Amino acid sequence: MTGWLEGDVALVTGGGSGIGRAVALRFLREGAAGVAVFGRDLDRLRTVAEAAGHDASRLLPVPGDVRSVDDLQEAVATTVARFGRLDVLVPNAGIWDFNRSISGTTPQEISAIYDELFDINVKGYLLTVSVAWPELVKTRGSIVMTLSNAAFYPAGGGPVYTAAKHAARGLVTQLAYELAPKVRVNGVAIGGLRTDLRGPASAGLAGRSIEQSFARREGTGPNMWLPLHDASTDPDDSTGPYVLLASRREAGVITGAVLNADGGIGVRGFATAAGGDDL
Numbered sequence: 001m002t003g004w005l006e007g008d009v010a011l012v013t014g015g016g017s018g019i020g021r022a023v024a025l026r027f028l029r030e031g032a033a034g035v036a037v038f039g040r041d042l043d044r045l046r047t048v049a050e051a052a053g054h055d056a057s058r059l060l061p062v063p064g065d066v067r068s069v070d071d072l073q074e075a076v077a078t079t080v081a082r083f084g085r086l087d088v089l090v091p092n093a094g095i096w097d098f099n100r101s102i103s104g105t106t107p108q109e110i111s112a113i114y115d116e117l118f119d120i121n122v123k124g125y126l127l128t129v130s131v132a133w134p135e136l137v138k139t140r141g142s143i144v145m146t147l148s149n150a151a152f153y154p155a156g157g158g159p160v161y162t163a164a165k166h167a168a169r170g171l172v173t174q175l176a177y178e179l180a181p182k183v184r185v186n187g188v189a190i191g192g193l194r195t196d197l198r199g200p201a202s203a204g205l206a207g208r209s210i211e212q213s214f215a216r217r218e219g220t221g222p223n224m225w226l227p228l229h230d231a232s233t234d235p236d237d238s239t240g241p242y243v244l245l246a247s248r249r250e251a252g253v254i255t256g257a258v259l260n261a262d263g264g265i266g267v268r269g270f271a272t273a274a275g276g277d278d279l
Ligand SMILES: NC(=O)c1ccc[n+]([C@@H]2O[C@H](COP(=O)([O-])OP(=O)(O)OC[C@H]3O[C@@H](n4cnc5c(N)ncnc54)[C@H](O)[C@@H]3O)[C@@H](O)[C@H]2O)c1
Pocket: 013, 014, 015, 016, 017, 018, 019, 020, 038, 039, 040, 041, 064, 065, 066, 067, 092, 093, 094, 095, 096, 120, 146, 147, 148, 149, 150, 189, 190, 191, 192, 193, 194, 195, 196, 197, 198, 210
């Protein structure tokens, strides 16, 4: 069977774990000729190659930090040197603010969280596109950014994370405008998933993961209830929209769009798992 991304080459930032890892492995299964996974921890990136099994030769681990222009330039150059081209860019590397609210933080803490989180989640996306767009123009390729329910709704994080994801949504709109008609730019707004998503080291939140937070909140109320799934869903279940948007054949007329792939957060209304009709 022919995959949806047959022969394409992709670069996924934050590809060592969670959604980025799942997207990288899915792209390989869709026939990608090569997928580079970029992240801070080389050992972790190597485990993605191991998970790729007999496709490991098409998986390229590239260590680096999305805050470093040099690292990103090196990653694009290495990817093109190895696979000959770049068709799909997935800016995805990110951190979370652990729902730190305006009333629950000091101004000093907000300042530290903002600087580190915006540097990675917003400037990191911008720099990733900044170094890669010339290669994408050559292939008439596309960009698929990882957004979040927090790009649309409150309570997916604190004010810093929510503002950062709204900013990334703005990048989709602006970059789709600037790079048309040669490069399509879209986003996938995924919902809460149990991943290794960490917080800013500057606020002492690098040692915890969102997975631990979800585990602690489990069963404590309707907030965790989504119409279609809960946070324990395998990240692989959220990779379909990335494949669709990356596909020239299937999404050649789509740019500037964001697919809400969050399990239906926006339509849950006041229903709760306990109180809703049993269909
Ligand atoms: N997990 C969720 O509930 C959820 C919900 C909505 C959106 N998201 C978004 O999904 C994306 C992926 O997160 P995830 O949930 O898979 O978490 P994750 O921690 O498993 O993946 C993020 C990856 O980015 C890497 N990373 C972090 N900072 C980096 C930096 N400065 N340079 C390079 N790599 C860096 C991490 O090492 C990690 O491998 C993020 O943009 C996140 O905001 C996650």
